[in-house]
Amino acid sequence: MKKILFLLFTALGLLSCENTELEKSVFISDIDYPELPKYSEWGYNTFGAYIDREVFVSNNTKIPFKIINTNNITSFIFHGEKEYREMLLIFKLSGYNPQSSGDLIILNDTIINLKSPDIQIEIIEDGKTKECILLNGYFHIKRSQNLIVDGKQTEIILSGIFEFQALLNGIPTTMSDGRFDVGIAKDNFYSY
């Protein structure tokens, strides 16, 4: 009995070590835009974009990306910081209802026109929601892939680019050079 418990805890420990290593954010600077992470498809758990001249980027303290599916709306939530202030960028997609992270694989090479009526964007900065009226833009999931580690399916990696123009609290604002490379597993995928 003791041996079984020992083996069980060891296996759990090994699994958690693996998840911890993959959950880490690995920020590798873009050569052309050093404040932003370079575009990658390794599941480095980073994202970044320019909001006009300011930088919105992932950090090492917040989980950079979550997907929440509820009430027929799937939200892609980027949680990072802009000029040391907490900020969330949320893309809300109606009519798409993945039940598990594995369902995200169909998003491979998918371009979402942000002017579509099925899309809403929400920006929360320092706890305050900004009114956002989209003018144009796109959200392109260039690659959606299964990640297998030591023979076991572990997570889904979503990698892509985005940019848009919008009126934020009535002020014309451009979000440009947006890129993301994030892993989605049970701990950052919610469906209820």
Place this chain on the structure above:
Amino acid sequence: MVNHFLPQPFYLISLYIKNSFKTSNMKSKVYRILLLFICFNSLVFAQEQEQKQEDDKYYLIGIETGFDFLNCNPPDKSYIRADINTYSYNYVTSNITALSYKYYAGMKIERKFLKKKLGILSGIRLTQNTGTIGKTTYWSNTSEYFFFRIENNETSSEYLRVKELKEENLFLGVPLEIKIFPYKSKKMNIYYKIGVEFNYLLKSENDVLFYDPLMNERKDDVTHLLEKPDSFTSFLYVAAGIRIKAGKNMINLEGCLPSVNLFPESSGLVSPNYGGGVQLNFQLPL
């Protein structure tokens, strides 16, 4: 009378002269002193001739052995998932450190010039060069791992958790060296050396240490993705050493710093730049 200092024949002669002093006259004493003086000078001359014969030996043959530790560029591989230090985000984690070391043995002939102040050496050398990715020290194994991407297609990627990648190369080489002895030759002498070695690859082997031993069956899948070294490598090095004379033989102990890889990109798994090491060699006059 106990003989502490003199060679035997000279001692016997001096003993004879001393004993005869007791009974002989003045003229005889002078002759005996003269005889003693001649014997002494003959002995010294003979010793000098022997030393000159030794000094006239311009060729030395010797065997050598040594090792070098080499600094490597951080590996930048398309098949290794990058990682960063949690506490210092500007630095790659030690999980993906590259190390390189080599040890060698060989034989060399030295020819002396310019009243033995200059020596030119060449010979043959067998070198085992080991490069690793994943180990953090030369002497201990690691418990950490990194992710090795073994497959990457449109809808999936497969990683294997690897603790260490290892490459062992065996080279046959020719060293060419110049030694300078700026100081007067003594029993112990300091010298300086500059050299270059040209190596030809005889054999190369790769090995993988997996985090999960069950993945050992995937070893070939990993090793066939690893870079192979070029057939030729070359190192330039500078050394300083101590030569100790032990009778006719010479023992040399050298510290080599730096040893510079002239073609780091041709080295295979890791790219050693420069390093240092120690060499011990024994020499005999030919």
